[in-house]
Amino acid sequence: MSYKAEYIWIDGTSPTAKLRSKTKILADGAEPPVWGFDGSSTNQAEGHASDCVLQPVATFKDPLRGGDNLLVLCEVYNTDGTPHVSNTRARLRPVAERFAAQQPIFGIEQEYTFFVGNRPLGFPEGGFPAPQGGYYCGVGDDEIHGRDIVEAHLDNCLAAGIGVSGINAEVMPGQWEFQVGPLSPLEVADQLWVARWLLYRTAEDFGVSATLDPKPVKGDWNGAGAHTNFSTKAMRENYDAIVAACESLGKDGKPLEHVKNYGAGVEDRLTGLHETAPWSEYSYGVSDRGASVRIPWQVERDKKGYIEDRRPNANCDPYVVTRVMVDTVCTELETAGLV
Ligand code: ADP
Ligand code: MN
Ligand code: MN
Numbered sequence: 275m276s277y278k279a280e281y282i283w284i285d286g287t288s289p290t291a292k293l294r295s296k297t298k299i300l301a302d303g304a305e306p307p308v309w310g311f312d313g314s315s316t317n318q319a320e321g322h323a324s325d326c327v328l329q330p331v332a333t334f335k336d337p338l339r340g341g342d343n344l345l346v347l348c349e350v351y352n353t354d355g356t357p358h359v360s361n362t363r364a365r366l367r368p369v370a371e372r373f374a375a376q377q378p379i380f381g382i383e384q385e386y387t388f389f390v391g392n393r394p395l396g397f398p399e400g401g402f403p404a405p406q407g408g409y410y411c412g413v414g415d416d417e418i419h420g421r422d423i424v425e426a427h428l429d430n431c432l433a434a435g436i437g438v439s440g441i442n443a444e445v446m447p448g449q450w451e452f453q454v455g456p457l458s459p460l461e462v463a464d465q466l467w468v469a470r471w472l473l474y475r476t477a478e479d480f481g482v483s484a485t486l487d488p489k490p491v492k493g494d495w496n497g498a499g500a501h502t503n504f505s506t507k508a509m510r511e512n513y514d515a516i517v518a519a520c521e522s523l524g525k526d527g528k529p530l531e532h533v534k535n536y537g538a539g540v541e542d543r544l545t546g547l548h549e550t551a552p553w554s555e556y557s558y559g560v561s562d563r564g565a566s567v568r569i570p571w572q573v574e575r576d577k578k579g580y581i582e583d584r585r586p587n588a589n590c591d592p593y594v595v596t597r598v599m600v601d602t603v604c605t606e607l608e609t610a611g612l613v
């Protein structure tokens with residue numbers, strides 16, 4: 275007997291990488307081996323030296339094919355054994371390791387939008403639906419578009435063993451969110467990428483596409499973000515560490531450095547409108563959905579917990595976002611003796 279292993283990797287498309295996958299048939303019980311692909315078709319190599327290497331790093335049950343079939347998330351390597359330049363996971367690994375003792379964990383809220391052809395699901399042909407107001411966490415056919423796909427995706431994530439913590443309908447029609455975590459940096463980023471793959475794959479069977487475009491409709495319509503909730507052991511235990519974390523993200527040069535790593539087109543989404551703070555000004559506050567970083571009200575009441583960086587775009591790379599957040603905040607907590 276044999277099983278199917280769907281090898282999934284992140285390509286070299288710029289400015290926003292795409293997911294790719296292909297199937298390998300393996301003997302029953304066989305571990306997924308190192309494999310390869312044509313990098314000249316994924317913006318990862320030139321035609322004359324096209325081979326790239328797929329190194330399996332995490333496996334999940336395949337909820338679509340069922341049985342013993344697997345989803346195999348991979349890192350991309352060059353044939354000389356070095357990580358490919360597009361391999362952002364390889365750059366997160368040493369940072370996650372260096373600060374592992376601080377026990378950083380993340381919960382990422384992935385917003386996205388369904389499209390049919392060139393319009394969001396629920397937008398009438400050649401026009402616009404009623405203005406925003408009733409759609410967020412709404413119910414009913416006049417407000418909700420694509421719930422069958424969302425439910426199928428949620429079931430697929432759970433069957434795959436992904437740590438999804440919830441879903442909700444978003445502010446714009448056809449726009450939804452799922453949350454992954456809280457989990458360690460590598461786990462949350464791995465699982466978010468696989469959950470994204472499952473989203474595209476699940477919607478495919480409904481004849482619908484999903485996009486992480488941060489501003490899918492211009493004008494008075496919410497963009498799509500990936501609010502990143504973050505804590506360390508110290509932050510989960512005391513408020514000084516919460517405040518120090520918020521302050522560290524506002525120090526010299528940090529706001530711009532972070533925003534540059536939060537996904538292509540972030541300036542178009544962080545306008546200061548639609549529950550965002552302007553990308554060029556850093557701020558934090560309790561319960562403030564117009565701030566760059568929000569301290570949830572329960573965290574202020576309990577004097578411990580986590581912070582929410584509201585700036586990352588829906589199309590961000592979670593390997594990059596978690597790396598810069600751990601680097602900035604954990605370095606500061608260490609320096610300030612708050613660990
Ligand atoms: P919002 O109110 O901003 O919509 P959500 O409920 O969508 O918030 O998402 C909050 C996320 O924060 C969830 O993924 C949750 O698991 C995560 N979270 C909760 N506690 C922590 C923590 N201590 N550290 C990091 N993430 C956390
Ligand atoms: Mn949310
Ligand atoms: Mn949201």
Ligand code: MN
Nearest residue numbers: 383501582584
């Ligand atoms: Mn949020």
